[in-house]
Amino acid sequence: MLLSTSFLLAGHFGFNTNLLETNVLNLAVVLAIVLTYVGDALRGLLANRKQSILTNFREADQRATEAQNKLREAQLELEQAQAKAQKIREQANVTIEQEKKQFIRQTQEDIKRLGTLQQETLKFEQQKAQNELAEKLVKLALQQVREKLNQRLTSSIHSAVNNFQIVLFTNSKAS
Template identity: 40%
Template structure:
């Protein structure tokens, strides 16, 4: 600090001894007065403001360094998160592929089971149809048989009514009585 005072004093002594300070009066040359004023202001700022300016610059430097460091840390964290996300994405893709393959296999199994069940149902329906057809055929045959029997009986009764007279009726009764007697003798 003592050196600054000495340099300021030297400047003032120089200005007194220089040809600029030859007399007392107003200097109307604006350019010269502005240079002197500017030199004085810069000297005062350097002398008194050097510490403040240095502190401000150091603080600004620390702020910038901290900001850069924080940005680098956030970048590293973001990179790590991105890598983890890529890893999870790959795992998810692998899991999705596994699920797809398992789904296709399960779908094929279920398809085969459905085909088998449909074949069994078809066979059961075919058997049921055949049984129903046989039943209906038997029923139709039985109905035809009953109808033929009824018609034959009606025809026989009609024939008997038209052809049966008293003599033929007596012969038939005698014939059947004889049959019954012969059956009775066989049984005894």
Template identity: 55%
Template sequence: MEVNMSILILLAEISTEKGFGFNGNILETNILNLAVVLAIVISFVGDALRSLLENRKQTIVSNLEEAEKKSKEARERLTQAKNQLEEARKKALEIRKQGLITAEQEKKQCIRQTEDDIARLEDLKSQTLQVQQQKAIAQVSQQVIALAISQVREKLNTRLNAPFHDSVNNFNIVLFTNYKGKKEA
């Protein structure tokens, strides 16, 4: 606006001094024509340019505000992500500790169970050995008895005669009499 005023003042001065007429000086007329054209261009284009620059300024300010808003949101998301990461780390440590505790408990339980199984197997082994010993003793006893009976039969068959029977019967009578006498006394 200030430039327009100065051009108008310049034109007014020129018109009062010389008036309107034909100016043959090309340099002066070109400058004057140029000044008039510039004044017109600046007045019309200047407003459009100022408006364009103002719009551009508003766009830039809006973009800066939007960028600041997005930056703030990104920082908030980063802070949230850091907090979530820290919570995840804490949970991971807690899970690891719990896992170690559980593993230790499982280990102790397995050891205890193994010791119980070993004790049970030892009992079963001793019982099995005892049963096998009893079977072996019973089998040996049966064989000894069978052998003794067969030897007695053999002796009886070979020595079975009347005098032998008499001596055995007499011996048993004496034993019975002695037994009876002790019982009555």
């Protein structure tokens, strides 16, 4: 029998110090082999996992940076759009003011032109009325002259007027 030592603790539990019986050496060798090969694989897995996590962090950081850049660009575009909108509003106000002034000026010109046209129309109507009145007066005067001539015209005066007209006619033909 091999040398074996065991310590009994409290009667039921003991500790065996025989290295060959307890296979501590076998366990140490197996553990060393496992740690050597599996440890490298485990270290490789952990290194890969660490690299994957770092890559994910870098990508997340890069995406965050890109998002910040896009946000800045969007804010800049918003500011530019707001400035452009303000400029358009100002131009619209200027255009409205110009159109308003032009409308007022055009309306004043139209009123002036209508006033002139009204004056011309009044003058024309006044002239027309004067011409009609003059025509009526001439007709009335001629009618009165005819009546007086018919009342006073005798055959001797009639012959004298006819002879006078014949002389005037022949003199005008001779010239």
